Amino acid sequence: MTLQTLSDLKPELPQVDAVAKRYADLQSSFANANDDAQRAAVVDQWNQLRKELDTCSNLIELRFHQDTANKQYKEDRDYMDSILPKLKEYAVDMMRSLLNSDHRGKLESEFGKLAFDHWEAEITTYDPVIEQDLVQQSKLESRYIELQASAEFEFRGEKHNMSTLNKFAESKDREVRRQADEMRWDWYQANGEELDDIYDQLVKLRHGMAQKLGFENFVQLGYKLLHRIDYGQDEVAKYRQAVQEHVVPLGEKLRERQRESLGLEKLHYWDLSLFDSLGNPAPQGDHDWMLVQAQAMFDEMSSEIGDFFKLMQKAELLDLKSRSSKAGGGFCTAFPTVGWPFIYANFNGSKGDVEVFTHEVGHALQCYLSNDKRVVDYLWPTYEACEIHSMGLEFLTWPHMEMFFGDDAERFRQVHLTESLLFLPYGVAIDHFQHLVYESPTASPADRHEMWQEVEQRYLPWRDYGGAVYPSKGGAWQDKRHVYLSPFYYIDYTLALCCAMQFWLHAEEDRSETIDRYLKLCRRGGEASFLDLVESAKLISPFADGCLTDVVQKAAKALGV
Numbered sequence: 001m002t003l004q005t006l007s008d009l010k011p012e013l014p015q016v017d018a019v020a021k022r023y024a025d026l027q028s029s030f031a032n033a034n035d036d037a038q039r040a041a042v043v044d045q046w047n048q049l050r051k052e053l054d055t056c057s058n059l060i061e062l063r064f065h066q067d068t069a070n071k072q073y074k075e076d077r078d079y080m081d082s083i084l085p086k087l088k089e090y091a092v093d094m095m096r097s098l099l100n101s102d103h104r105g106k107l108e109s110e111f112g113k114l115a116f117d118h119w120e121a122e123i124t125t126y127d128p129v130i131e132q133d134l135v136q137q138s139k140l141e142s143r144y145i146e147l148q149a150s151a152e153f154e155f156r157g158e159k160h161n162m163s164t165l166n167k168f169a170e171s172k173d174r175e176v177r178r179q180a181d182e183m184r185w186d187w188y189q190a191n192g193e194e195l196d197d198i199y200d201q202l203v204k205l206r207h208g209m210a211q212k213l214g215f216e217n218f219v220q221l222g223y224k225l226l227h228r229i230d231y232g233q234d235e236v237a238k239y240r241q242a243v244q245e246h247v248v249p250l251g252e253k254l255r256e257r258q259r260e261s262l263g264l265e266k267l268h269y270w271d272l273s274l275f276d277s278l279g280n281p282a283p284q285g286d287h288d289w290m291l292v293q294a295q296a297m298f299d300e301m302s303s304e305i306g307d308f309f310k311l312m313q314k315a316e317l318l319d320l321k322s323r324s325s326k327a328g329g330g331f332c333t334a335f336p337t338v339g340w341p342f343i344y345a346n347f348n349g350s351k352g353d354v355e356v357f358t359h360e361v362g363h364a365l366q367c368y369l370s371n372d373k374r375v376v377d378y379l380w381p382t383y384e385a386c387e388i389h390s391m392g393l394e395f396l397t398w399p400h401m402e403m404f405f406g407d408d409a410e411r412f413r414q415v416h417l418t419e420s421l422l423f424l425p426y427g428v429a430i431d432h433f434q435h436l437v438y439e440s441p442t443a444s445p446a447d448r449h450e451m452w453q454e455v456e457q458r459y460l461p462w463r464d465y466g467g468a469v470y471p472s473k474g475g476a477w478q479d480k481r482h483v484y485l486s487p488f489y490y491i492d493y494t495l496a497l498c499c500a501m502q503f504w505l506h507a508e509e510d511r512s513e514t515i516d517r518y519l520k521l522c523r524r525g526g527e528a529s530f531l532d533l534v535e536s537a538k539l540i541s542p543f544a545d546g547c548l549t550d551v552v553q554k555a556a557k558a559l560g561v
């Protein structure tokens with residue numbers, strides 16, 4: 001049956017015994033294969049199996065996010081979490097067989113050496129001794145997601161969740177901003193003990209897994225889990241240093257300019273999201289209107305992007321409205337057996353809706369354009385490369401922002417660029433914090449709050465929480481989902497931003513050539529490593545000397561700073 005919409009996709013929950021049997025068959029077919037063609041056929045079958053399992057687990061994860069209060073969705077997710085380590089074990093065994101095969105050379109020329117590099121990284125990250133730890137990790141992560149999704153606020157006579165409360169951070173009325181900020185931190189304060197406890201357990205658990213796998217600490221394991229093949233901790237530390245030296249001083253200038261334009265004596269934390277006294281630009285219509293605008297925009301940009309977005313709408317591959325018990329955040333997921341991506345967001349009526357939307361469409365577009373890759377490991381690149389597709393599209397849609405913001409489009413572009421630059425220090429702060437945390441796994445929750453304060457002073461000196469006690473004492477990192485759910489991922493956004501801004505600068509010179517080059521990069525999916533992809537897209541590596549400074553200087557010039 002051909003699927004019309006996502007609701008037609010109803011994969012059966014995988015049963016461990018059945019999966020074990022399929023893997024045993026693959027292993028014996030591989031061992032008994034008579035020639036290269038037969039061996040390659042086994043790898044193809046394995047890819048098909050992995051696509052089926054990924055499709056199922058991604059759908060279950062999505063349903064849980066869409067309604068965290070639904071018992072069946074939660075049960076399915078718990079079940080999937082309980083068997084995922086087993087599935088990983090079988091996959092890792094298969095990788096070992098391929099890596100150790102006498103015919104590896106032939107297989108590498110058939111499927112590419114990069115897949116083998118990924119598998120080399122992957123096999124070091126799993127051993128059956130950590131099976132229960134992984135199940136426990138998923139449970140703790142669920143606790144964090146559910147806790148945040150359960151937050152309910154009564155603000156100015158209306159009910160709000162975390163996402164919808166956040167829109168008041170951009171209110172023109174300073175007192176509204178301050179009150180919403182206070183309410184938000186009060187929630188973190190009230191749940192601080194639990195948030196600390198979840199993280200404390202996660203850190204110790206992750207450290208324990210790293211040690212069981214023979215790593216010194218979780219930093220090394222964390223990098224392996226992200227399959228960082230081209231670079232390591234030294235390059236990342238050097239990059240953070242460059243941000244501290246070249247972007248933090250610029251950030252101070254941008255904050256000073258913001259203070260002046262708001263006409264305030266002092267910028268407090270609750271002022272940081274508002275960029276001028278006219279108010280931040282906001283989309284001029286609701287969710288349905290935005291989809292109509294988006295379709296017209298993509299049609300204008302390229303027929304390929306336009307057709308892709310028609311499919312997203314027709315097959316119901318979007319869930320963008322905020323509602324109660326829906327988990328926060330925005331992300332893109334995918335169902336590789338059908339080649340469909342899916343976009344998830346929580347619109348709240350602010351300009352962020354347009355940003356999150358164009359961002360996630362960038363991911364979805366790459367996923368859709370590279371879905372024909374033969375090896376599952378090439379469907380997506382590593383995350384820092386993924387974020388070039390998403391942030392790249394945020395910038396490449398700039399000339400069309402009139403369609404969403406009308407006469408405020410130019411102001412939107414200015415604010416978007418300002419926030420992008422200010423994001424760099426925040427992004428590396430989150431990264432630096434996690435290095436400190438995982439390098440000192442026995443630290444107490446109070447120590448961690450101190451670590452965050454130290455990092456904030458270094459990279460975000462303009463933060464002043466006013467009278468809010470909880471963040472003033474170092475608790476502000478707890479609202480960052482990645483710290484709990486995706487360790488060490490965060491620096492990837494800053495690396496990608498440095499590349500995405502290059503696409504923006506190139507597009508100012510030659511838009512159509514740049515869009516072609518961007519689409520070409522998307523089509524490559526994950527068939528190359530981060531730095532190879534960057535080079536092939538004629539971008540300069542963010543680790544190259546002077547790259548960051550150059551990009552940031554040009555952006556600052558565009559802002560007249």
Ligand code: ZN
Nearest residue numbers: 359363387390
């Ligand atoms: Zn992204």
